[in-house]
Amino acid sequence: MSNASAQAGAPPWDDASIAAIRRDMLRFARMQLRDGGAAEDMVQEALMAAMTSAKSFAGRSAFKTWMFAILRNKIVDHIRASSREICGSDLVGSSEMDAGLEAFDVLFKRGGHWNPDDRPSTWSDPEAAFEQDAFWAVFDICMNNLPEHIARVYTMRELLELETAEICAALGITSNNCFVILHRARLGLRVCLENRWFRGEAR
Amino acid sequence: MKMMNCKDATRLMSERYERTLSLRELLSLKVHTAMCKGCSNYGQHLDVLRLAAKRLREGGEG
Numbered sequence: 106m107s108n109a110s111a112q113a114g115a116p117p118w119d120d121a122s123i124a125a126i127r128r129d130m131l132r133f134a135r136m137q138l139r140d141g142g143a144a145e146d147m148v149q150e151a152l153m154a155a156m157t158s159a160k161s162f163a164g165r166s167a168f169k170t171w172m173f174a175i176l177r178n179k180i181v182d183h184i185r186a187s188s189r190e191i192c193g194s195d196l197v198g199s200s201e202m203d204a205g206l207e208a209f210d211v212l213f214k215r216g217g218h219w220n221p222d223d224r225p226s227t228w229s230d231p232e233a234a235f236e237q238d239a240f241w242a243v244f245d246i247c248m249n250n251l252p253e254h255i256a257r258v259y260t261m262r263e264l265l266e267l268e269t270a271e272i273c274a275a276l277g278i279t280s281n282n283c284f285v286i287l288h289r290a291r292l293g294l295r296v297c298l299e300n301r302w303f304r305g306e307a308r
Numbered sequence: 309m310k311m312m313n314c315k316d317a318t319r320l321m322s323e324r325y326e327r328t329l330s331l332r333e334l335l336s337l338k339v340h341t342a343m344c345k346g347c348s349n350y351g352q353h354l355d356v357l358r359l360a361a362k363r364l365r366e367g368g369e370g
Binding site (some may be wrong): 124126129130132133136144166169170172173177213216217218224225226228231232244259263266269283284285287288291292294295298299304 | 312313315316318319322323325326327345347349350352353354356357358359360361363364365366367370
C-alpha cells in the first residue's frame with residue numbers, strides 16, 4: 106500500500122470535521138437522553154475514545170459510521186444502567202402509561218376510523234426534507250412532544266436498534282405493552298410531522 | 309370476520325415492524341389499505357419514519 110492511500114485512510118481530525126461530526130452526534134444523543142448535559146458528556150467520551158484509536162478508514166462515511174457505533178454503544182450502556190434503576194418506578198407506572206396512551210385516541214372517531222382532520226395526507230418528497238436542517242429541528246420537537254416513556258421505548262427500538270424482547274426485559278414490560286407503546290410513538294410522531302412540516306410543504 | 313377499522317389497521321402496520329403478522333392479519337390489512345387512502349398513506353409514512361431513524365443513526369448524509 107502506498108503512503109498516499111495510507112494517509113487517505115486516516116480519520117479527519119481537523120477542527121471543522123470534529124465540529125461537524127460533534128454536531129450530528131449531539132443531535133443523535135440528545136434525542137435519546139433528553140438530558141443535554143448527559144448527551145454532551147457521552148459525545149465527548151465517544152470522540153475521545155475514537156481519537157485515541159489508530160484505526161484507518163476507507164472513506165469519510167466509513168469513519169462516521171464507526172463514530173456513531175461508538176456513541177450508540179455508550180448510549181445503550183447508559184440506558185441499560187439507568188433503566189435498571191428506574192424499573193418498577195415511574196417508567197412502568199400504569200396510570201402515567203395509560204394517560205400517554207389514551208391521548209392518541211382522539212385521532213379516531215368512535216367507529217375507529219380517522220377523524221377527517223387527522224386522516225394522513227400524501228407527503229411530498231420526504232427525501233428532500235431529510236436534507237434540510239429545519240426538518241430535523243421539527244423532528245426533534247416532535248420527539249420531545251411525545252410522552253417521555255413513549256419516546257424512550259421508541260428511541261431504544263429505532264435509533265439504538267434494540268430488539269423488542271430486549272427492550273421489554275430492560276424496562277420490565279410485556280411485549281404487548283411494548284408494541285402498543287411503539288404504535289403510539291409512531292402515531293404521535295407521524296401526526297406531528299404532518300402538522301408541523303409536510304402539511305405546510307404541500308401547500 | 310369483523311371488518312377492520314383504521315385504528316386496527318394502524319396498529320397492525322406498526323406491529324409489522326415488530327413481529328411477523330399472520331396471513332389473516334396481512335390479508336385483512338391489505339383489503340383495508342386498498343380501500344382507505346388515509347391508511348395507505350399512513351403505511352408509507354411509517355416507512356419515512358424508518359428512513360429518518362436510519363439517517364439519524366448514520367449521522368446524516370455526511
